[in-house]
Amino acid sequence: MGGAIIENLSGRKLSVLIGFLIACQFSCFLLGGLVSPAPTSVTPVLAIKCYDKQYNSSRWYQSRPDTEACAIFHSLDDPILQEKHVTAEDIIFVFQIPLPKNRQDLDYSRWQQTLIGILYADILYDDEDPVDHQTVLTLDARLGYRNKGDPINKWTSLARSVEERRLECSIEKEHQKSGYLYDCSHVPLFELGSLHHDFYLLNVRLPNKIAGNTVNADIGKLHDLWVAFIHQNGGFTKVWVSLKTVFFPVLVALLVWFWRRITQLSRPPALxxxxxxxxxxxxxxLNLPLEYLTLFVDCPWMTVVGDIRQGVFYAALLSFWLVFAGEHLMDDVERNRVRAYWRHLSAVLGGCVCLFIFDMCERGVQLRNPFYSIWVTDLGTNLALAFIILAGICAGLYFCFLSYMIWKVFVNISAKRQSLTAMSSTRRLQYTGIIYRFKVLMLATLLCAAMTVIGFILGQVSEGRWKWDEHISLEYTSAFFTGVYGMWNIYTFALLCLYAPSHKSWPKEENQQQSSQDEEIEFSRLAGEPSEMSSLTALARKPATD
Incomplete structure (x- = not known):
């Protein structure tokens, strides 16, 4: 009876393989913790305030260099604004990034991949001009870019939009005095899926009228505007892509080797x-290092493609765990077909489709308009939060259900071990080793599932906390990213290596050849099934003869 490699591999070889995989896992954690910087960096930028009585929507207003700077003023109470009769339509808030450091102009690197802008306002308390608890902020925003070698005043338009953002402000009763600031929520401004250019310029206006309609009448006494620019760190991207570059060819080679062994069998592949x-x-x-394309081509769709790849992998991983536990459940139910798992798999695929639709509702539209956000309305925010909370609950319930299935597997294994006493010593030792190895693999599956669920929940919280403006104490380091990603690959490597069909056969004692043959027939799932089927599954299906 050939079985899988996990059933026939010697203890020494198995120990070497497990030790090597554990060393690779620790290397992934250490690579993220010691070599890689934090996944993202946040740069808060205070707006430079400019005015232009002849505002031109086709002109770009920049703050650097001084020779090209717009007419700058430092306070909205500046007397020059009254002298020149400057209105809200004439005021431009300028954000020119990246900021210089030590009087040296910096530029973005394409390794930094993405750029997100989060807007927040400083609003002064004023008895004569109070702010509603919930008000609507109307923005006329333009985003442009410039590359090295371009004239310093040549900016190319990337996006323009008039957007509304729901602003929630509050102030404690003891601070309701002149000079104190409201505590206002952060609002998402834009999101770029590709950081392809060297310099970016953001012009924002808060007009009083748009298309003849009065806007921004209830925002109180505005003092300053801030934008927190969030970008992925280039060092983290290099580490991440390096891992993909290593894992991709290794996994392809293992897949070819695994499938070649399957096709050499006289039976069709098992489920x-x-x-x-x-x-x-x-x-x-998921391992395919498409990020290299962003170094040469502007790929604003890369974030969407990344989400799709991640979703496909989650669907495959969650479905596999259900089948993996079910196929080793060790009861008398025949499950070696997809139809037996249609309820479980439908739930997994349905959840993944819901998350895909939710993701496309925002990031899909952002391919055309980076200023779009699903969080700008009460309905959109509630739907987004509901999806995230529901996804977290489903992930937790899935883990509980998987844990229950694995627990049933262990209970059934313990019950089946009583059948081993009727076997010859060689068979008994062989099955005992198989059961022990399987238990270790199931515990590794449970650990991988727990880390995946935790990573999924933390990922949703980490991504959403800026958007729903909750101050969550969260340490989400590069080590966790690279560790979980490495764990997925190492776990899959182990499955491909250990569950590939083995060409070895169990040794038979000469004086027990007939009894071993009887046991082998007795442990087969079906009478006509070829001998390469898993021995442990065969043990599960029919009890041994006393």
Whole structure:
């Protein structure tokens, strides 16, 4: 009986393989913790305030260099504004990034991948001009870019839009005095899926009228505007892409080797083997280092493609775990077909489709308009929060259900071990080793599932906390990113290596050849099933003869 490699691999070779995989796992954690910087950096930028009585929507207003700077003023109470009869339509808030350092102009690197802008306002308390608890901020925003070698005043338009943002402000009763600031919420401003250019310029106006309609009448006494620019760190991207560059060819080679062994068998592939192959294919798609394209081509769709790849992998991984536990549940139910798992798989695929639709509602539209946000209305915010909370609850329930299935597997294994006493010593030792190895693999599966669920929940919270403006104490380091990503690959490597069909056979004692043959027939799932089927599954299906 051939079985899988995990059933026939010697203890020494198995120990070497496990030790190597554990060393790789620690290396991934250490690479993220010691070599890689934080995944993202946040740069708060205070707006430079300019005015132009002949405001021109086709002109770009910049704050550097001095020879090209707009007419700058430092306070909205500046007397010059009254002298020149400057109105809200004439005031431009300028954000020119990146900021200089030590009087040296810096530029963005394409390794930094993404750029997100979060707007927040400083509003002074004024008895004569109070701010509503919830008010609407109307923005006329333009985003442009310039590259090295371009004239310093040549800016190319990237996006322009008139957007509304829901602003929530509050102030404690003891601070309701002149000079104190309201505590106002952060609002998402824009999101770029590709940081392809060297310099960016953001012009924002808060007009009083747009298309004949009065706007921004209830925002109180505005003092300053801030934008927090969030970009991915180039050092983290290099570490991340390096891991993909290493994992991708290794996984492709393992998939080819695994499938070649499957095709050499005299039987069709089992459901579990097909699921392992599907998991490897989904992870290969995730490992494909498409990020190299962003170094040469502007790819604003890269974030959407990344989300799709991540979703495909999650669907494959969650589906595999259900099948993996179900195929080793060790009861009398025949499950070696997809139809037996349609309820479980439908729930997983349905959840992934819902998250995909939610993601496309925002990031899909942002391909055309980076200023679009699903969080700008009460309905959009509630739907977004509902999706995130529901996704977290579903992830937790899924983990509980998977833990229950694995617990049932362990209970059934313990019950089946009583059948081993009727076997010959060689068979008994062989099955005992198989059961022990399987338990270790199931515990590794449970650990991988727990880390994946935690990573998914923390990822949703980390991404959303800026958008719903909750101050969450969260330490989300590069080590966790690289560690979980490495864990997915190492876990898949282990499955491909250990569940590939083995060409070895169990040793038979000469004086027990007939009894071993009887046991082998008795442990087969079906009478006509070829001998390469998993021995542990065969043990599960029929009890041994006393």
């Amino acid at each position: 579990l083997e097909c699921c392992i192959m599907g998991l490897g294919a989904a992870l290969t798609l």
